[in-house]
Amino acid sequence: MDELVHHFLDHSAERFPDKKAVFHGEESATYAEIVQAANRLANLLKEEGLKKSDRVLMAMENSIASIISYYAIIKAGGVVVEVPDKSTQSEVSYFINDCKPRIGIFSKASARRLDGISIPMIITPAMEFANPNGRYIEWDKANQLPATDPAIEIKDNELVSIVYTSGSTGKPKGVMLSNRNISSNTSSIISYLGITSADRIMVVLPFYYVYGKSLLNPHFKVGGSLVINNRFAFPNVVVDEMQNKEVSGFAGVPSTFAILLNRSIFPKTRIPTLRYVTQAGGSMAPALTARLMEVLQGTDLYIMYGATEASPRLTYVPPGRLKDKLGSIGIPIPDVSISIKDEHGKELPPGVEGNICATGPNIMQGYWGDEQETGKVIKPWGLITGDIGYKDEEGYFYTTGRKKEMxxxxxxxxxxxxxxxxxxxxxxxxxxxxxxxxxxxxxxxxxxxxxxxxxxxxxxxxxxxxxxxxxxxxxxxxxxxxxxxxxxxxxxxxxxxxxxx
Amino acid sequence: MSNIQETIIEFIKENFVMGRSDTKIDPEESLIEAGIMDSTGVLELVEFLEATYSIQIEDEELIPENLETIQNIVSFLRQKGID
Missing domain, CATH: 3.30.300.30 (ANL, C-terminal domain)
Structure with a gap:
């Protein structure tokens, strides 16, 4: 059986207690430090009345504290609802109304933007707030609590997180992901990217975004490490740090690579430790992919495809086939099956366009509180991704359009x-x-x-x-x-x- | 306030601070941390500076020291001979 999500942290803390798990600017933290802080925060959540399966909202930019918060919520038996740190009050009110979190954890910057919302706020680092209607809990209060695991019984079919994604109806929908969903996808990712404890990834993608989260969990599961850099507005700063911190991995969406290739020192910079680069989050123009391959001499490039509803990875192009499969989204990752089906679930032969459908242990439990929308995408024959495409004779998949107007x-x-x-x-x-x-x-x-x-x-x-x-x-x-x-x-x-x- | 500073503030307000606002932009505040500009914002700003002042900004020059705050931008332009 796969591990539960919070075991990724627990087991790595047992195997590599003194290893640096995360670097962020001048700060860093070892696995032992992170597990202790997560246990303390989990105990604080419990003390604040968090019950099994209660939702906890998170609005934080990537940081050591945001990683601690993620695992703490899960350890306390809660469900993580991580939303963009730059969300507005009315967006957050929608999330709160929809999934009714008991409590929220915020960075200072998000808290400033969201002060006055209707749930108690844990804010880090601590700051003064004076809204008479607000309820504030100091993050540092956790320091007085035991660093032992709260020992809540958690099962693999129970929810770990709800990830909001834009729906065609205009209202964001909460994708429910279970321990098994995330854990199985994490194992698949580790296997096809060959991630080991020696790997260190540069993270510029936000963790509230599933692609960002899919960098955190695999590295924590194998005991690798992450370098957080939230300053991609200045890509040269990121490229310098990739070199200085000797990272082995990097992940981006098409715009990340457009910026790196067109307006940064990346093409002129050698990063000898860089083993692989991944791209997902929308189809990248084949011309850009070709240029990236040229620049990345000696580094593997993985073009991937996924969906929030799939925890999120579904397919990848093995780097050795990239040249002759340019424009393809690749083959299914381990444990996932992909097929092209018609409206009634009948499989279509190679070369014929249809719905791209997916099955596997990574497919979501459904949309939070919305059976109707769930029923539209979860069919007996799998998840309807909403993308239209076809497969070739060799079983490589291609997307040709989107069904939903997004x-x-x-x-x-x-x-x-x-x-x-x-x-x-x-x-x-x-x-x-x-x-x-x-x-x-x-x-x-x-x-x-x-x-x-x-x-x-x-x-x-x-x-x-x-x-x-x-x-x-x-x-x-x-x-x-x-x-x-x-x-x-x-x-x-x-x-x-x-x-x- | 220098003329350059005014021009830049006006551009930033118009393009990154949406809507009619009397938002004050502190010339020493990080435009990134204040949530005013992101990675594409920086590139838009660079395009604007290149076009407005007929200068060429090299990829190597796209660093916080040159572009993070209004003040940094103004002194960067000075170095480039714009006054």
Whole structure:
């Protein structure tokens, strides 16, 4: 049987207590330090009334504290609901309303943004807050508690986390992942990437994002180490640290590589220790992949495909086949099966387009509190990923499009409907359509077309201000067009294809 | 306040601080840590500086010392002969 998720930390702390598990700027922590801090925090959560299967919200940028928090929540029998650290109050209110967390853990920066929300807040590092309606618990309070495991009985079919992902309905859906889901996917990842305790990965992707989390768990399971760097805004700083810290791995989404290749010292820098690089989070233009291969002489490049609903990895291209399978998402990872099916679950032959479906122990338990949406994607024949594609004669898979109308900004899925709903809510916009505009670095960015309710008094700045208060930065439309009317299809629906032209 | 500083603040407000806002940008504050700019924001800023001041910014120059705060940007431009 696979280990439970918190055992990754426990077992590595037994085998490598004094090994540095995480480096972050000037700070670092050993496995023993992390397990003790996680046990203390788990005991604090228990003392604060956390019960088995209670949800705990997390809004933190990557840090040693965020890793401690993740394992602490699981050890305390809780379910991790990690949301983007830059979430706005109204986004977080939605998450709180939806899955009713008992308590939350926040970084200082997130707490500043979210002060006044309705759940008790554990904040690190400690800071003064004066909101009379708020309830604050000092992180340091955990230091007075025992560093022993709270010894909660946890089973492998129980939930470890709920990960929110944009849904086609415009409302984010909570993907429920169990111990078995994450543990089996972690083992598969370790196996096809060949990760060992000697590996050290540079992490620039946020842990709230499943791809980021899929860097943490495999390294903790084998007793490897992570280097956290949240300053990819200056990629040269990251490249320098990859060299100085002698990392063996690096992971990015297409925009990460577009920036590294086009505007950084990466192509001119030799990192002799770099064993492998992974790319997921949307399809990368084959031309960019080819350039990356050129730059990465001697380093393996893994092109991968996955879904939040799959914990998240599904396929990879073995580096040796990358050249002749350029543009492919590869073959299934260990323990996963992928097939192309029609609407009724009938398997389609090679070369024929259909739904990309997946089965395996990594497929989610469903969407939190939403059986209807769950039923739409979990079929007796597997998970419907929402991507359309085909396989070739050798069993390599290719994506050709998306079924759902979703934008891919950076590595993140965004629902245009969520943005449109907010624009309409402003009561300034009569009709609107948001589409994806191709972008060299982010793959695509939101572009909004709006028909004002009152063109005479309409001021775009008011709409922008309204949007800013309600949506995270990456959801803000980058381009705006004020139009008199929208092109319509015969059904009366807005013709987004016409807008794209 | 220098003219360059005003131009940069105006660009940042217009592009990264969405909507009508009287947000004050502290010239010494990190634009990254304040959540005003991210990795693509830095690149947009660089494009803007290159176009506005007809200069070439090398990849090696895309470092915090040159671009992290308004003050750093202003002195970086000075080094490049823009006053």
């Amino acid at each position: 934008l891919k900004v950076g590595g993140e899925r965004i629902s245009p409907k969520e943005i449109e709903d907010v624009l309409i809510e402003s009561k300034l916009v009569h009709e609107t359509a948001v589409i994806g505009r191709p972008d060299d670095f982010l793959y695509e960015v939101p572009e909004a077309f709006i028909v004002p309710i009152d063109p005479k008094t309409f001021d775009l700045e008011d709409v922008k201000t309204y949007t800013k208060q309600r949506l995270s930065v990456h959801k803000h439309p980058k381009y705006w067009h004020i139009v008199k009317s929208m092109p319509k299809k015969s059904s009366g629906k807005i013709d987004k294809e016409a807008l794209k032209k």
